[in-house]
Amino acid sequence: MKPISQTMLDKLWAAHEVLRRNDGVSLLWIDRHLVHEGSHHAFAKLKERGLSVCEPDLTFAFVDHYAPTRRSSQTCDPQILGMIQTLRQNAHDHGVRLYDLDDPRQGIAHVVGPEEGLTLPGLLINCGDSHTSTHGAFGALAFGIGATEVAHVLATQTIWQRKPKSMRIRVEGALGFGVSAKDIALGWIGKLGTDGAQGHAVEYAGAVIRGLSMEGRMTLCNMSIEGGARFGIIAPDETTFAYIKDRPFAPKAEAWEQVCADWRALCSDKDAQFDREVVLDASEIAPTVTWGTSPEQALPITAAVPAADDVTPAKREAVRDALEYMGLKAGHKLEGTAVDQVFIGSCTNGRIEDLREAAHVLKGRKAKIPGQVSPGSAKVKAQAEAEGLDQIFKAAGLDWVASGCSMCVGMNGDLVEKGQRCASSTNRNFKGRQGRGARTHLMSPAMVAAASVTGMLTDVRRLLEGRQ
8 A cells, every 4th residue: 555645744743643532632742841931830730739840851941032132231121131130040950951141052942953953854843932933944744832831841842732733834935135034034024914724734846945054944944923823934955954953952974874774754745735835936025024013014115115905905094003002104114114213133043144135235334223132042153253243233323232122022122112203124023022112124134234234224236235
């Protein structure tokens, strides 16, 4: 009998399924559990019940959401420092490895995990953070979970989940000049909507995806949930293996060749059937920015802000509301829209490749508006400084600060003031995401750099001409 063809999702799910209830919900084994300051509720639940962490060697704690990015002063809000201290205490009490502020490997969980080799193909990774999907770039089954689920994983190293439907997004052709993985992500979300992949796990495939670096793949998988997906995954290949090799937690010596052989099998069978399939033409993707308060409200930088009548009736109220909040009018050209400040960083675009791309635009130029650059990890920061990228940012007039989630969500005190417009390399432009009343435009790091130089939303291709 011919074997049943399987998607990559099928293979990963089956490898971690302990049992399946009559209602179809699966109990899954967790290979890596990442926790941060926000996990204090889950640790409190363990304490209430007199429980300890089931697998402390598979649990890793990160100071990231509340990490002060200006470490020297340490004068941040006592409540912020209290959150960090609570994580320290919980990690100590349960024997969990902690990447603390003074650790040279400190950083955002979804940046440090791959850097350390904690993220490997075939693993199931959970974290109480929606952008855990980032790790899917390595062929891992990775998704964010809620506070109650975090407590369950801490206590049992398992989680109950219903298997999502499968969706494949193929990107074929070749990306145009100045177009990045962030543009692919904003492009498909803008086209399909924030519910475009609702209830599905998205597998990215196609020539363009295979040509992306690991940094680009992580950006793409990171943004998957903004299109409604449960998570995003990419089949591991030689690019994946080259990134992982010799990382601290990566398999060593004689085990390496064997695991690579196993990882190569983590792909969808050629005749595997998906519940939904979308094919995108890379040549149609341009440098993209958001204009509203949802990642789906995104358009090429050359476009104009839409009117409510330009969208389906179901989305007209959302458009009107977004225009009012963002202080924009229908028909307004995106390029040329004045911005007040910029931010480069986050688990979406705070890796070394992202900083290089931004520095490439900024080199020899001055920023017209203030801004902040926060590397995704202490390792990224050290590497950027070794390459002289920090000097480029400083010479341009931008603040070069320490690693943390920073202005992506503002829990550490790095905020955008009410009514101020920020060009940001982050992942969400919801109302108040960067501060009460803050207006956020999402884009690639290179586009953020272009905005800093001109003081307005700008097509980065204009600044890149002659710098290829």
